Amino acid sequence: MSSPATTAPVRWRVACPGDLRGRSWDGVSVVHHVPSGDTQLLNALAAATLQRIAAGAIGVEALVEAACKDQPAQPRADIDRQVRTLLAELADVGIIEPDA
Amino acid sequence: MIVGDLSIDDWQHRMTRGVVVRIGPFTVRMTVRLREVADAMYLLYRDYPIQPEPIVLDFDVAALPISWWGRGPRMAALYFDGVRKFDPIEREQALPMFQWLLNWCIFTHPHQYLILHSAVVARDDMAAVLPGMPGAGKSTLCTALVHGGGWRLLSDEVALVTPSTGLITPAPLPIGLKEESIPVIAATYPHARMGPSVRGTRKGTVVHIATPASSMAAASEAGGGQAQPRWIIFPEYHAGARVQLEPAPRANAFMTIAADAFNYSLLGATGYETLANVVDACHCFNLQYSQLDDAIAVFDQLASQASSAASSSAGSLTGSPTGSGDAPHSTSRGRP
Amino acid sequence: MNNPRHLLLQVLRDPRRMSQLDAPACNELLRQARMSKLVARLGYLAQDVGILDAIPPKMAEQMLAARAVSDQHARIVGWEVNRIGKALAGVDTPVVLLKGAAYLLAGMDVARGRLVTDVDILVPADRLGQVESALVAHGWESMKVDPYDQRYYRAWMHELPPMQHTQRHSVLDVHHTILPVTGRLSPDPQLLLAAARTINPTHDAYLALDTQLKQSQPAIQVLAPADMVIHAAVHMFQDGELAGAVRDLADIAAMVHQFDGDASFWERLVPRAEALGLQRPLYYALASAVELLGTEVPESVMRTLGPARPIWPLRRLMALLVARALVPQPTLRNDLAASTARLALYIRSHWLRMPPGMLARHLYEKAIRRWRSEPET
Numbered sequence: 081m082s083s084p085a086t087t088a089p090v091r092w093r094v095a096c097p098g099d100l101r102g103r104s105w106d107g108v109s110v111v112h113h114v115p116s117g118d119t120q121l122l123n124a125l126a127a128a129t130l131q132r133i134a135a136g137a138i139g140v141e142a143l144v145e146a147a148c149k150d151q152p153a154q155p156r157a158d159i160d161r162q163v164r165t166l167l168a169e170l171a172d173v174g175i176i177e178p179d180a
Numbered sequence: 181m182i183v184g185d186l187s188i189d190d191w192q193h194r195m196t197r198g199v200v201v202r203i204g205p206f207t208v209r210m211t212v213r214l215r216e217v218a219d220a221m222y223l224l225y226r227d228y229p230i231q232p233e234p235i236v237l238d239f240d241v242a243a244l245p246i247s248w249w250g251r252g253p254r255m256a257a258l259y260f261d262g263v264r265k266f267d268p269i270e271r272e273q274a275l276p277m278f279q280w281l282l283n284w285c286i287f288t289h290p291h292q293y294l295i296l297h298s299a300v301v302a303r304d305d306m307a308a309v310l311p312g313m314p315g316a317g318k319s320t321l322c323t324a325l326v327h328g329g330g331w332r333l334l335s336d337e338v339a340l341v342t343p344s345t346g347l348i349t350p351a352p353l354p355i356g357l358k359e360e361s362i363p364v365i366a367a368t369y370p371h372a373r374m375g376p377s378v379r380g381t382r383k384g385t386v387v388h389i390a391t392p393a394s395s396m397a398a399a400s401e402a403g404g405g406q407a408q409p410r411w412i413i414f415p416e417y418h419a420g421a422r423v424q425l426e427p428a429p430r431a432n433a434f435m436t437i438a439a440d441a442f443n444y445s446l447l448g449a450t451g452y453e454t455l456a457n458v459v460d461a462c463h464c465f466n467l468q469y470s471q472l473d474d475a476i477a478v479f480d481q482l483a484s485q486a487s488s489a490a491s492s493s494a495g496s497l498t499g500s501p502t503g504s505g506d507a508p509h510s511t512s513r514g515r516p
Numbered sequence: 517m518n519n520p521r522h523l524l525l526q527v528l529r530d531p532r533r534m535s536q537l538d539a540p541a542c543n544e545l546l547r548q549a550r551m552s553k554l555v556a557r558l559g560y561l562a563q564d565v566g567i568l569d570a571i572p573p574k575m576a577e578q579m580l581a582a583r584a585v586s587d588q589h590a591r592i593v594g595w596e597v598n599r600i601g602k603a604l605a606g607v608d609t610p611v612v613l614l615k616g617a618a619y620l621l622a623g624m625d626v627a628r629g630r631l632v633t634d635v636d637i638l639v640p641a642d643r644l645g646q647v648e649s650a651l652v653a654h655g656w657e658s659m660k661v662d663p664y665d666q667r668y669y670r671a672w673m674h675e676l677p678p679m680q681h682t683q684r685h686s687v688l689d690v691h692h693t694i695l696p697v698t699g700r701l702s703p704d705p706q707l708l709l710a711a712a713r714t715i716n717p718t719h720d721a722y723l724a725l726d727t728q729l730k731q732s733q734p735a736i737q738v739l740a741p742a743d744m745v746i747h748a749a750v751h752m753f754q755d756g757e758l759a760g761a762v763r764d765l766a767d768i769a770a771m772v773h774q775f776d777g778d779a780s781f782w783e784r785l786v787p788r789a790e791a792l793g794l795q796r797p798l799y800y801a802l803a804s805a806v807e808l809l810g811t812e813v814p815e816s817v818m819r820t821l822g823p824a825r826p827i828w829p830l831r832r833l834m835a836l837l838v839a840r841a842l843v844p845q846p847t848l849r850n851d852l853a854a855s856t857a858r859l860a861l862y863i864r865s866h867w868l869r870m871p872p873g874m875l876a877r878h879l880y881e882k883a884i885r886r887w888r889s890e891p892e893t
Contacts, residue, residue: 101449102457105430112452115595117445117588119452121435173683174599188851191841207574234576240547261547292577446588 091179092167093137100134100175102127113175120175125151125159126166130175137179140167182396184226191222198242200231204340204351205404206290208282211242214256217275220375224354224388227396241283243278243342245271260285276378276386282353282409283337287442293340293349294454295442300334300348300407301325302398303483307348307407309339309462310415311437317417318360321475323389325367329476333395336408343454346461347406352395354388362387368472409481412437412464415475423474428464524548528766529810535570542575552762555582556629577698582629589632593617596635596686597736601852605653609643611734612712614691614747618738619767622715634678634687638739640709641692648676648690655682669677694747695858700794701750703792704732708747741775742788749801768801769811776812786820795821 094100099114099149112119122130128150129143140163147159170176183191185202191199195218198211212218231393246268256274258265258281265284269277289293299310299322303400306329312318318336325331334350341348354375362385365372373390398405402454412433434455444451463482469475523545527533537545550556559579562568568576593789597617613621616632639647640848658666658681664676676690693705714735739747745768752764791800799821805811806818 095827101452103460105434105459108429108431108433110431110456112449114449115591115598117591119435119438121431135385174595236539236542236572237546238574238578240543261550263551288583289578291581443584447584448588448591450584 089139089141091137091139091174092133092143092171093179094130094134095177097175100130104131111175113173116174118173118175120170120173125162129163129166130170133176140164143167181230181232182226182322183222183228183230186230188219188222192218195221196278198240200233200235200237201225201285202229202231203282203353204335205349205515206238206286206351207235207501208239208241208285209233209237211259211314212242212278213242213244214271214274215277216376217243220275220388223373224375224390225392226322226373227391229396232387239282239289240241241278241281241285243274243281272378273381275375276356276381276388279353279356279388282404286338286340286351286353290340291443291446293342294444294447294451294458296339296341296437296444296455296458297337297440297442298339298408299439300335300339300350301479302348302350302407303331303336303479304487305407306410306483306486307334307339308413308479308482309348309409309437309458310336310413311433311440312324313414313416316415317361318415319357320365320417321415321469321472323355323357323361323365323372324353324368324472324476325479326355326395327365327389329374329479331392331479332398332405334405339409341409341454341458342406343447343450345406346409346457347452348406348409350395350398351406352391354391356383356388358383358386364472367388409458409462410486412459413479414464414466416466416468417470418468419470421468421470423471423478424468426466426468429461430462430464433464434459520544521548524552524554524762525808527558528554528561528769529808531558531565532567534558534562534575534769535567535572539572542572546575546578548762551616552766553631554629554763554766555579556586556631557763557766559583560628578841586629586631589616589630590620590627592686593620593632593635596684596688597621598680599681599684600635600637600651600688601734601736603656604647604650606648607643607734609639609647609707610712610737611736612638612709612739613715614638614694614736614739615625615751618744619771621736622738624771625774626767629817630767634689636689636691638691638694638705638708641705644676644690644692648679651679651688651690655684656680656688657682659687694750694766701793701797703750703794707791708739708743710741711740713740740784740788741778741781743792743799744785745771745775745785746789746792746794746798749797753800765801765804765809769805769809772802772805772811772813782814782817786817789821795823 089118096113096115100111101114102109102111103129104110107124109122109124110119111122111127111130129147132138132143132146144156144160144163147163148154148156151159167176171178186194194217195210195212198208198209200209202208210221212221240261242262244259246255246257254271255268256271256277257268258274258277260281262502265281266277287297296309297312299312299318300307301310301322302308310318310322322333322336326333332350333352334356335352336346336355337353338351339348340351362374362377366374372392374392375388377385377387379385412428414428414433414436437459438451438455441451441455444455448456467475468480469478520541523541527545532546545558546555549558555578559568559576559582562571562576562579568579593616595614600611612618614636616627616630617635617637619627619630620632658676659678659680679688679690680686681688693703694708695701695703714737738744748764748768748771752768754759785798786795789795799818802811802813802818802821806813
């Protein structure tokens, strides 16, 4: 992938891919994870990131890379921090998990 | 037959043995052996239909005096299904507590609906959902719309949304007003029938207002007076503020309403889809106001715009009073 | 059995009766079913015999509304088991689900419409420490902070103090045996663990576990059929909460009905109860199911359990107590006799759990603490 140098890269996937529902209004999304019953409010960056994970297991560097392309005006460091925070939160509630 | 068809003596007598009253889709047997409570309810429920027994009940509730070593006459107890609910209460508090018990029944049982915590009023079959932020003046505004604005009351406390249709079913109970809003409503809408004012409740002084006959008539029609949600309006009373209607972000409206709903989590994916359909079908606004008449004018304008848009061309529903272009069908939708 | 107080029992015995009830009987049935948390179950029973359309629509509607609640419980329990599996992934231990969670994850009929308010698991006593640490590391915490309660649970009871997840607020009971260690009945948990079977997960949320992860996780198991029935019987008569006992009895009847097709179930049941030393609660439960719900139990089973019967007067007393305590009484009519019966059974089941001296101390300390925490009103 984009950063082969990283040691032991964690790839993330959606825990139960068939069970994620989402709608978006004016660029803000509301996502519902059926098994956990969890509902999340996601901004555009977060929704796009989750969409990418739902499309197939993917590492954090690739997610940051793609998000930077979406929002070229934002500093990479900001995006990196946002993506990592999001991953931690989604993993904490069980929507995503490391791909073994 | 409605409650008002009975003489007050007949009503009093029947209440001691139990009367089945229809509240929206619900059949509720009420047994009340507290004379002053039955008297007040004769006024507040005058236009509610009485159901002949035997009938299958949704809720069986009672308010009875407790006779107990001299302390007795001053205390009362409330029952659901023949089982005591809550701690015994001062008899003076029995009327508002009994109204609260009726609300509790509707908040906690009919999971065939998505039960949102919100007032709902309708013009024809177009409903405005007013989510219940405490202190925002939801009940006062709701009373004004119903008694001064030609809107009908679906409920002061709950929006009952049917998942398969997205429609809201009316289940109106007398609106509860508190503290300073009581004299305002009494002065502005003298024709509104008010029950006795009760001091020293958890919410201070409260008064209940009879549901007007016009709202009851629609609820008794075929289809039960159901209405399509068209607007979600977060009211906010600000003393001295000019009336102001601003579009509210829909996704945030979704989260606010979900967090405050009675059974959003319980219904799981059904709750999510049903609420998402409601939000999809609605314009969302924040409404700031100080004068009830101004607020009513805003509601009337929304309704007339929607009616004319619907009659001119059904497919091109655009625009809102603020010109935001916040149209229900322009949203993007999809799986993330 | 034509007493309207027994309406719920009559309907559980013959669900078709629901289509013949008049409105007052429907109201009485719904009232009894609400008290026993069986409204959703009745909906499934009506559906099974094809009369959901033939009963009054108002009654069917309430049954389906109640089903939304049991559906939610099923979803929550499925997810909790999924989370427990993840939390215990590094611990070398079997995890045996008990009661509601087991019925649900094993896809049993008895789980339909059943409410499950917490998850119970059984693990070997020597893994208890590791299991507790792993759970604490994953967000569970002990609910009992009072040192007396901690001591009571750990020293005398058959479980850790209940644990609650700090984010999801779900309650988890971790057991190392199915009865208090100090009780007169002390079934060997090794027997239960050894016979437990790994389930073929049928629950949606459980399926969510990826195959690879599943291999690295502890095997999620349930008790063997005979053990499951015996445990339900023990739970019904030993746990001191007879107020909702109709539900427990209906559970036992539904399980027996489901296992009935398997001839080895009946062959194993009595020897198993003997091996565990639990013939008497099994006898009580089966006799009650036969008597009150018309459950079909082979004559040979009851005969073999015969020696477990209490002597005649006690047997009559039990039958009376069961019949009274099983049917919930409305407090509006405050049936003093029924509440007396329930109290007697509560004391009896605590007596079975603890040596007598200890019982007195427990009740005394409970009373003291209740008195001390009484609000000043």
